[in-house]
Amino acid sequence: MSRSLTIVTTLSVALTCAAAAKSVAPVHVPLPRNNPLKNTEQEKQQSPKPAANLFSEKKLPSAGKATAIGYYPRGCLQGGVELPPTGPTWQVMRLSRNRNWGHPELVKFLERFAPLAAEATGWRGILIGDMAQPRGGPLPFGHKSHQIGLDVDIWFTPMPDRVLSKEERENILASDLVAADGKRVNDRIWSPADVAFVRTAAEQPEVERVLVNAAIKKELCRVEGQHDKAWMSKVRPWYGHADHIHVRLRCPADSPDCRAQPPVPGGDGCDKSLDHWFVDWILRLKIPEFGGSARGLKLKDLPPACAAVLNAPASPASAAMEERSEPRR
Numbered sequence: 001m002s003r004s005l006t007i008v009t010t011l012s013v014a015l016t017c018a019a020a021a022k023s024v025a026p027v028h029v030p031l032p033r034n035n036p037l038k039n040t041e042q043e044k045q046q047s048p049k050p051a052a053n054l055f056s057e058k059k060l061p062s063a064g065k066a067t068a069i070g071y072y073p074r075g076c077l078q079g080g081v082e083l084p085p086t087g088p089t090w091q092v093m094r095l096s097r098n099r100n101w102g103h104p105e106l107v108k109f110l111e112r113f114a115p116l117a118a119e120a121t122g123w124r125g126i127l128i129g130d131m132a133q134p135r136g137g138p139l140p141f142g143h144k145s146h147q148i149g150l151d152v153d154i155w156f157t158p159m160p161d162r163v164l165s166k167e168e169r170e171n172i173l174a175s176d177l178v179a180a181d182g183k184r185v186n187d188r189i190w191s192p193a194d195v196a197f198v199r200t201a202a203e204q205p206e207v208e209r210v211l212v213n214a215a216i217k218k219e220l221c222r223v224e225g226q227h228d229k230a231w232m233s234k235v236r237p238w239y240g241h242a243d244h245i246h247v248r249l250r251c252p253a254d255s256p257d258c259r260a261q262p263p264v265p266g267g268d269g270c271d272k273s274l275d276h277w278f279v280d281w282i283l284r285l286k287i288p289e290f291g292g293s294a295r296g297l298k299l300k301d302l303p304p305a306c307a308a309v310l311n312a313p314a315s316p317a318s319a320a321m322e323e324r325s326e327p328r329r
């Protein structure tokens, strides 16, 4: 009741003021030509498609020399190459997403890292999640980064001793290694092999950062506290990342337009800086597992070279390969 009274009062004051202004100072105020609401609607219809849609429609990489262009969450990839879906010590999951593409440095890294990780952990091999789209660029769902062909998600779930079917690769879920309260790892499934897995990734020279859940970082600090931890500074706590690690490579030498991420702060990150991840309101934050998406980006928000990458013909090698192989879906 009192609320509606307030509205009436405000309205009547507004009307009074308008009337007073008219009588005192009759100024000509041009009316808007069009209904402003209608304009907004028109603008929406005319505004360009999200860059994520444009890039996800491209099923093959662009022709041209392999180059990572822009920044991890704002860029694209020229001349991307495909990681074969199945290798001796790896299998790619979620093939229908067509995100097993990257800069050749990323593909080379994975082919080298997979057997190293298998050896360090005792696993048969690794399961690989999202890399980048054929031409990189923003993804319509799942991530903000993974745009320039230098990011990859790798599961904590070991590769099984058989080749998974397409359906299994779509449906199997990765194991979540963090306890329900978010404050520690789940002791029932966490094992020393997981430490070896993260460590092996972080020790590789081309790796710039490895993102893991803060509870996992805390556990690594606890068990590796007495040892040489030169690699630990690269392991950074982040939201989600409880069932996979996110490995980010440095800008390759052949990519002058790749923007490096600021260096990780000194130290191993096992100090007080870790504490804020465990305060209640941070633990309660509902950040999507992979940190959201980049749907808001338009082509004009990306480096200008990305328009050329988007519109370039497909790389002849990838087109020929696609013709020989069976469709993904």
Ligand SMILES: [Zn+2]
Binding pocket: 143, 146, 151, 152, 153, 245, 246, 247, 290
């Ligand atoms: Zn990721």
